[in-house]
Amino acid sequence: MSVRISTAQFYNTNQANYQNNFAKSVKSQQEASDGIRVRSAKDDPVGAARLLQLEQQQNMLKQYSGNITSVRNSLGTAESTLNSISTILQRVNELAVSSGNGTFTDSDRKANADELASLQDQLFTLMNSKDENGKYIFSGSKGDTQPYVRNADGTYSYQGDQSKLNLQVGDMLSLAANETGYDAFEQALNTSRSETKLVSPAIDDGRVSLSNGQVSGSSTYNDRFRSGEPYSIEFTSSTQYKITDASGNDVTLEASQGGTFDPKGDNTTISFRGVDMRLDITFKDADKGNEDAAIAGHTFTLSSKADQVSGTRSPGNSSSEQITSATITDQAAYKAAFPTGGAVLKFTGTNTFELYAAPITDSSRPVASGTLGGPSGTTASAAGVSFELSGVPAAGDSFGVKVDTHQTQNVLDTISQLRTALSTPVDNDPVARQNFLASVDSAIGNIVSASNQVSSSISAIGGRGQALDVQAETNDALNTENSKTQSSIRESDPAEVMLRLQMQTNMLQASLQAYAKVAGLSLVNYI
Known part of the structure; x- marks a missing residue:
């Protein structure tokens, strides 16, 4: 049985084979020239799909890199500003401590108050700092709102919010690009949260002065003091006092020295359940020989300041x-x-x-x-x-x-109160001086608290900076591996390409020669 092939079919078949071999040869030549193996999904469907995933990951890593730069710049601005604020607070604390010097006069204290006014203005400016885009850096999410304003009564109010502006810097990590004024300044614990009131005698005779006190131990104050207030502090003699809680229980033994004191001592302090109070006893000329009777009966209430x-x-x-x-x-x-x-x-x-x-x-x-x-x-x-x-x-x-609630106090208000105390004359007035020293104690405690809060924010920024560095290294490593993987999928093996190209070239030449030889045959060749 014989199979007949028409001339047209013969030419068409050979032409198709030639074109196919020629196309493969051209593709291999291009691959040998630029080293690219996968140009579209038809070249390698599985490889092309994997390349798409890798490109998406690489684009995301580029976005993370941009976010890391943004977060690092924003945190750098905030940290620099907070460091400047911390430096000013150190000077404020020095002035507060020196103002309690017994040799200082009203004029010396007034000079300190004048310097504090300048430092307060500097702090006010720094706490309202803007970034390179003109946004307030301590306003939270309200970048167009000035964080701190001066009220008509001389106090200062925070106008920002507590929102953190988080940016994604890794597949599993987002970090805040800002530090709010609420965290940096508004959470400074107020050490002046307690108050005393003289209830007996009805008219102050000037013999016993007891300051409002300042909180020296917040945990003790919250756990022990608040549960038993208001307290009554009754002086039973010129050397002893008694403290009872709201239920009438005698809690004197929890006070310093068990309820005893030296009436002639300087800077006598009563410490009770996390609160330290200055005590000053002033005897009158007529009290000589009757000191106990002169002091006995003086009674104060002690409680937290009301909201x-x-x-x-x-x-x-x-x-x-x-x-x-x-x-x-x-x-x-x-x-x-x-x-x-x-x-x-x-x-x-x-x-x-x-x-x-x-x-x-x-x-x-x-x-x-x-x-x-x-x-x-x-x-x-x-x-x-x-x-x-x-x-x-x-x-x-x-x-x-x-x-x-008096639980916290921003440092601007603390400085205002200290300036007022420094500007009040106390020379030759023992009672006024006692009140002044209590105000200085309060100011020093609140300034330290404010400094600690600022330091805490600086530390938080430093921690985020370290996290950024680690994440940046991780992202760089992922980006390097991503590029290597893409290269292994997309690029060709030069040796394999050259071998394939040589084989395809030989096949193309052979098909040309076979086509020419067969095309030249006719019946004449068999006669």
């Missing part, structure tokens, strides 16, 4: 009315319902209002509501607090309400 509530008018109000005072009138209702993180008093009408926890969101619901009352018809009472307004607000007016 203070204040309100400020919102800039968008249509009326000019202000909150003139805020008073806690119902402690139980206040503790049970008033928002500890601040509140917003919003007027829904000219005499109706609602109290919200700050900040107000779309899902916020009022904590309390009511209508204006009181003798003048301008008192808003909500959640145990009574707000006295200068007049009747307009519908839609709102007021920001701040709660000071």
Whole structure:
């Protein structure tokens, strides 16, 4: 049986084979020229898919690299600023300590107060620093809002938030690119959280002076002091006192020296449950020989400072009315319902209002509501607090309400209080000097607390910097391995390519020769 092949079929078949061999040869020549093996999915479907994954990973690593640079630059700016603040605080502390020198006069203390004013202005400027993009570096997520403002009463308020601006720097790691003023300055523990009040005799006779005290041990204060307040400190003689807690239990043995003291000692201190109080005894000429009777019966209460509530008018109000005072009138209702993180008093009408926890969101619901009352018809009472307004607000007016629990205090307020104490004359006034020394004690404690808080933020930035360095090394290693893997998949083996090209060239030449020989055959060749 014979198979016949037409001339057209013969030519078409040979032409297809030649073109196929020629295409393979051209591809191998290009591969030999640039070393690229996989140009599209048809070259190697599995390899192409793997290359796509690797390219996506490489793009992500490039993004991480950019984020690392951004975080490092932002943290560098914050760290530099905090170091400058720390240096200023060291000088502030030196001035506070030197101001307690017994040889200083009112003029010397006034000179220190003047220098403190300059340092306070420098701190205020640094705490409101901006980055290279003109954003405030300590405002949290509110980069366009100045973090610290000076209030009309001379105090300072933080206007930023607590938000961290996190950036992804690795597959499993994101780091904050900022340090908020809330963390760096607002969390400095206030050592002046306690207060004393003379209850007997009704009129101070100047014989016994007991300072408000300062917290020297926060854990002891929180664990022991708060649970037993208010306390009563009763002096039973010129050398002894007795302390009873709110339940009437005698807790004198927990005080320094078990309730005894030296009435002629300098800088006598009573330490009790984490609170240190300055004690000064001043005898009158008529007390000679009757010292015990002169001091016995002097009684003080000792407790934590009560919360203070204040309100400020919102800039968008249509009326000019202000909150003139805020008073806690119902402690139980206040503790049970008033928002500890601040509140917003919003007027829904000219005499109706609602109290919200700050900040107000779309899902916020009022904590309390009511209508204006009181003798003048301008008192808003909500959640145990009574707000006295200068007049009747307009519908839609709102007021920001701040709660000071005295747990923390920013250093700007600490310096303001110290400047006031330094500017108050105390020469030739033993009582005033005793109060001044107590103020200096408080200032020194709060300045140290503020310095520690700033140092803590610097350490936190340093820790993030170390994490960035480790992650950058990890990303570099991943990027190197990624490039190697892509190269192994995409690039050719030169030796294999040259061998294949030589074989394809030989096949192409052989097919040409065979085609020419067969094409030249005819019946004449067989006659």
